[in-house]
Amino acid sequence: MTLDTVKHAAGTPDAPQPWAELGLKENEYEQIREILGRRPTGAELAMYSVMWSEHCSYKSSKVHLKQFGEKAPASEAMLVGIGEQAGVVDVGQGYAVTFKVESHNHPSYVEPYQGAATGIGGIVRDIIAMGARPVAVMDPLRFGAADHPDTRRVLPGVVAGIGGYGNCLGLPNIGGEVVFDACYQGNPLVNALCVGVMKHEDIHLAKASGVGNKVILYGARTGGDGIGGASILASETFDSTKPSKRPAVQVGDPFQEKLLIECTLEAFAEELVVGIQDLGAAGLSCATSELASNGTGGMRVELDDVPLRDTTLSPEEILMSESQERMCAVVEPSKVDRFLAICEKWDVTATVIGEVTDGDRLEIFWHGEQIVDVPPRTVAHDGPVYERPMARPDWLDALRADAAEALARPQDGDALRAQVLRLVGSPNQADKSWITAQYDRYVLGNTVLSQPEDSGMIRVDEETNLGVAVSTDGNGRYAKLDPYAGAQLALAESYRNVAATGAKPLAVTDCLNFPSPEDPAGMWQFAEACRGLADACQVLGTPVTGGNVSLYNQTGDVAIHPTPVVGVLGVIDDVTRRTPMAFAEEGQLLYLLGDTREELGGSAWSQVVHDHLGGRPPAVDLERERLLAEILISASRDGMIDAAHDLSDGGLVQAVVESCLRGGAGARLVTPDGLDPFVFLFSESQGRAVVSVPRSEELRFTDMCGARGLPATRIGVVDGDAVELQGQFSLPLGELRSVWEATIPDLFA
Amino acid sequence: MTTRIGVVTFPGSLDDADALRAVRIAGGEPVTLWHRDTDLHQVDAVVLPGGFSYGDYLRCGAIARFSPVMGTVIEQARAGMPVLGICNGFQVLCESHLLPGALTRNDHLHFVCRDQRLTVENADTAWTRDYSAGQEITVPLKNGEGGYVADERTLDELEAEGRVVVRYLDGNPNGSRRDIAGITNAAGNVVGLMPHPEHAVETLTGPTTEGLPFFTSVLKQLVNA
Numbered sequence: 001m002t003l004d005t006v007k008h009a010a011g012t013p014d015a016p017q018p019w020a021e022l023g024l025k026e027n028e029y030e031q032i033r034e035i036l037g038r039r040p041t042g043a044e045l046a047m048y049s050v051m052w053s054e055h056c057s058y059k060s061s062k063v064h065l066k067q068f069g070e071k072a073p074a075s076e077a078m079l080v081g082i083g084e085q086a087g088v089v090d091v092g093q094g095y096a097v098t099f100k101v102e103s104h105n106h107p108s109y110v111e112p113y114q115g116a117a118t119g120i121g122g123i124v125r126d127i128i129a130m131g132a133r134p135v136a137v138m139d140p141l142r143f144g145a146a147d148h149p150d151t152r153r154v155l156p157g158v159v160a161g162i163g164g165y166g167n168c169l170g171l172p173n174i175g176g177e178v179v180f181d182a183c184y185q186g187n188p189l190v191n192a193l194c195v196g197v198m199k200h201e202d203i204h205l206a207k208a209s210g211v212g213n214k215v216i217l218y219g220a221r222t223g224g225d226g227i228g229g230a231s232i233l234a235s236e237t238f239d240s241t242k243p244s245k246r247p248a249v250q251v252g253d254p255f256q257e258k259l260l261i262e263c264t265l266e267a268f269a270e271e272l273v274v275g276i277q278d279l280g281a282a283g284l285s286c287a288t289s290e291l292a293s294n295g296t297g298g299m300r301v302e303l304d305d306v307p308l309r310d311t312t313l314s315p316e317e318i319l320m321s322e323s324q325e326r327m328c329a330v331v332e333p334s335k336v337d338r339f340l341a342i343c344e345k346w347d348v349t350a351t352v353i354g355e356v357t358d359g360d361r362l363e364i365f366w367h368g369e370q371i372v373d374v375p376p377r378t379v380a381h382d383g384p385v386y387e388r389p390m391a392r393p394d395w396l397d398a399l400r401a402d403a404a405e406a407l408a409r410p411q412d413g414d415a416l417r418a419q420v421l422r423l424v425g426s427p428n429q430a431d432k433s434w435i436t437a438q439y440d441r442y443v444l445g446n447t448v449l450s451q452p453e454d455s456g457m458i459r460v461d462e463e464t465n466l467g468v469a470v471s472t473d474g475n476g477r478y479a480k481l482d483p484y485a486g487a488q489l490a491l492a493e494s495y496r497n498v499a500a501t502g503a504k505p506l507a508v509t510d511c512l513n514f515p516s517p518e519d520p521a522g523m524w525q526f527a528e529a530c531r532g533l534a535d536a537c538q539v540l541g542t543p544v545t546g547g548n549v550s551l552y553n554q555t556g557d558v559a560i561h562p563t564p565v566v567g568v569l570g571v572i573d574d575v576t577r578r579t580p581m582a583f584a585e586e587g588q589l590l591y592l593l594g595d596t597r598e599e600l601g602g603s604a605w606s607q608v609v610h611d612h613l614g615g616r617p618p619a620v621d622l623e624r625e626r627l628l629a630e631i632l633i634s635a636s637r638d639g640m641i642d643a644a645h646d647l648s649d650g651g652l653v654q655a656v657v658e659s660c661l662r663g664g665a666g667a668r669l670v671t672p673d674g675l676d677p678f679v680f681l682f683s684e685s686q687g688r689a690v691v692s693v694p695r696s697e698e699l700r701f702t703d704m705c706g707a708r709g710l711p712a713t714r715i716g717v718v719d720g721d722a723v724e725l726q727g728q729f730s731l732p733l734g735e736l737r738s739v740w741e742a743t744i745p746d747l748f749a
Numbered sequence: 750m751t752t753r754i755g756v757v758t759f760p761g762s763l764d765d766a767d768a769l770r771a772v773r774i775a776g777g778e779p780v781t782l783w784h785r786d787t788d789l790h791q792v793d794a795v796v797l798p799g800g801f802s803y804g805d806y807l808r809c810g811a812i813a814r815f816s817p818v819m820g821t822v823i824e825q826a827r828a829g830m831p832v833l834g835i836c837n838g839f840q841v842l843c844e845s846h847l848l849p850g851a852l853t854r855n856d857h858l859h860f861v862c863r864d865q866r867l868t869v870e871n872a873d874t875a876w877t878r879d880y881s882a883g884q885e886i887t888v889p890l891k892n893g894e895g896g897y898v899a900d901e902r903t904l905d906e907l908e909a910e911g912r913v914v915v916r917y918l919d920g921n922p923n924g925s926r927r928d929i930a931g932i933t934n935a936a937g938n939v940v941g942l943m944p945h946p947e948h949a950v951e952t953l954t955g956p957t958t959e960g961l962p963f964f965t966s967v968l969k970q971l972v973n974a
Contacts, residue, residue, distance in 0.1 A: 163860045167893070168801045170763030255761050255804030262760075347760060438860045442889045442948045442955075443799075445767040459954065462770075576953060749857075 087545020112157025
């Protein structure tokens with residue numbers, strides 16, 4: 001077969017090309033021909049096809065995502081904003097923190113272990129590419145029905161993959177979520193978040209500048225795995241009539257990644273790096289075009305110099321391969337030897353594959369012949385942008401009319417008791433330690449809080465006790481009922497969780513998991529969620545620093561609930577002041593902060609007891625969330641509370657049960673005046689938390705709440721070894737614990 | 750003069766910084782040792798930390814045993830230098846034949862991370878003198894291949910000679926024979942265990958501070974020697 005060189009392409013304008021098989025649409029192929037003034041070579045077509053995929057180009061989401069920049073609240077904490085590999089936030093004392101959440105949904109359904117493992121690998125490389133040392137990971141996960149046979153295939157593989165990769169990398173896994181819902185049966189959501197820490201002066205950006213600087217590819221050798229991962233896997237819906245997509249999933253090597261972290265950070269420390277980029281989706285196509293596009297534009301690459309695992313790979317395959325654990329650095333010629341020496345110290349393969357040129361073209365050569373000659377911006381940044389048609393779903397009004405408040409309720413104490421037990425033992429509310437025990441939460445020795453606490457917390461400085469807290473949350477049921485409110489509720493919950501541990505929320509990362517953008521209803525949901533999140537970030541003063549969009553989470557006609565997952569990062573000046581969730585001290589007073597209304601739409605109760613989804617989600621009140629957060633942070637700093645737990649899915653009773661089981665102490669509760677016991681227990685009204693107050697602090701605490709206008713209602717006392725609601729029921733902790741702990745092991749062990 | 754305790758960093762070591770921190774909190778001078786370096790830089794004792802040494806795609810610790818640093822560590826350990834192997838370090842000590850037996854995949858086939866109760870059975874080793882025999886402690890346990898195995902005769906010998914240093918309490922987390930969590934050599938200077946005492950040295954980050962005596966024990970032993 002003749003090599004499809006630039007010269008050959010120019011001379012054979014009518015040669016048929018497999019643009020459709022590579023996932024391009026006809027208009028996109030025409031656009032490429034227009035840009036180049038000829039047909040693309042096979043290698044160029046491969047590059048455009050992966051870089052213009054939905055996954056890499058954000059072509060359907062871009063027009064909506066730009067609100068996150070336009071509406072971003074002014075924040076002194078932002079050092080690097082949206083658009084870089086990960087945003088960077090100032091946390092004081094000269095430290096900066098970078099964090100980002102990404103999806104690895106489609107690969108994890110096809111091959112759960114490797115899909116989830118390489119999801120961790122990819123997000124960790126994004127963080128080191130910013131110059132930061134990764135310090136923790138978290139995994140928000142969503143699976144199909146807990147008792148569905150395929151969930152038994154997907155969940156254990158995903159969990160083992162996250163553990164197998166993250167544990168071997170030496171990063172504590174400090175939180176996340178595990179949610180079950182039949183809507184995720186064919187499209188589980190496997191999101192991964194990584195947090196990294198650096199000093200301000202160590203921030204690095206991905207760009208290639210400086211003519212003559214060398215382009216060094218280092219890390220694993222390039223193999224045939226993950227070819228087309230971004231285009232044919234992550235940017236299409238699943239379809240049972242098509243062949244298996246397993247070869248499009250990458251295979252991870254966490255040991256190689258650990259070496260990559262150490263040698264990259266050592267090279268940064270010696271100031272050897274001009275620009276850097278990790279190789280993730282779209283592999284070398286992405287790294288070379290983005291580095292060149294972000295720099296002055298010119299780059300020449302000798303593809304023959306790429307170290308290969310499989311020498312039979314074609315140039316197109318080399319450019320598209322998503323082999324893991326690879327990075328690309330731009331290094332001044334005088335520093336190349338030192339850079340290579342550091343790689344050698346860590347047994348990392350490193351090869352000069354090209355250099356920065358003074359032109360504005362990305363040129364790639366193979367066997368001495370030119371196979372790519374493109375303006376890199378057209379590959380990396382100026383891809384197609386679509387304003388896809390949107391339509392409010394025609395089923396929405398009927399769904400909203402079916403209010404959960406009308407469902408049959410328990411009529412006496414015994415019935416309440418039985419429903420509390422059902423809730424606590426339901427897969428979504430049950431103990432997740434069978435899963436989280438497979439993750440190392442101790443490594444690095446700075447984990448102050450980890451799951452099941454409201455947020456994970458990491459000590460950043462051992463001398464000053466400066467720390468950061470991170471939480472991720474999302475509720476697809478709320479978002480299905482109202483995507484605008486659903487996105488805001490995800491943010492509100494995550495924000496509340498960070499504040500509940502005593503940290504001040506600073507910034508947001510988001511993973512927007514949605515159905516096909518080619519369905520107007522799905523596109524409408526996406527647009528509404530973006531608008532909701534951007535508006536809410538503005539009110540709460542927490543800018544979106546970056547994140548990821550995952551579309552096409554749909555199998556045939558079955559779409560997932562729209563699921564915006566929101567991560568919030570907070571800072572705490574002194575981690576020894578943190579607030580844990582456990583009720584442990586007998587005699588302490590329990591206060592419910594916030595207002596409880598009759599709000600059951602999308603609630604855990606409606607799902608568990610009635611298998612129902614309808615009505616409206618709980619009302620959003622962002623000013624109230626902000627006030628609640630201020631109270632929780634002040635109370636933590638001034639030692640007024642010993643424990644706090646946010647109220648979210650499952651309502652008050654779920655929160656109290658979790659805090660009691662965590663601390664091994666019971667609670668005697670009294671229904672507040674004016675509230676119905678059922679609403680008191682199960683309502684999911686927002687802007688609420690339950691706190692445990694030492695008697696000596698009661699007056700100070702209630703005075704503070706009163707002065708600032710936050711309703712604080714005394715609802716009981718930490719006491720005994722049961723959760724008791726006066727006049728209604730008593731549930732011994734032992735009985736609660738056995739129900740709560742049994743569910744997940746019974747399903748998956 | 751402070752006592753110098755070396756912590757070896759293999760390329761896949763993960764808990765090396767934690768072991769260095771524990772040495773510092775105990776009052777020793779932590780010294781970083783590199784796997785390619787045969788020189789132990791005048792340390793008085795060595796800790797082999799947790800992690801995945803060279804990726805451990807083969808048997809855990811099987812390659813680390815042949816690293817340049819281990820040549821010297823093995824030689825010095827035979828001459829009486831205190832050596833503590835934690836988790837992967839324990840696996841390396843078994844592969845190096847400084848300790849008998851081997852660590853196999855957890856019987857339930859899952860990685861497990863939990864706060865583990867233990868009994869300190871032997872408080873006469875270089876690393877456990879600050880405990881009292883029979884003392885119960887809780888420290889983190891985190892491993893995928895922590896099942897201790899040896900033939901019956903070796904197990905009987907370990908028991909008879911009092912060389913079981915720590916034993917699991919409240920349930921065996923990984924299928925270890927006779928609930929063995931850690932053992933020592935006959936001389937008492939080399940100790941290996943699967944649980945992680947270096948993660949129980951601060952109330953802020955650990956479940957307890959009951960792992961600290963491993964590190965204070967060796968400092969006292971060296972000062973008194």
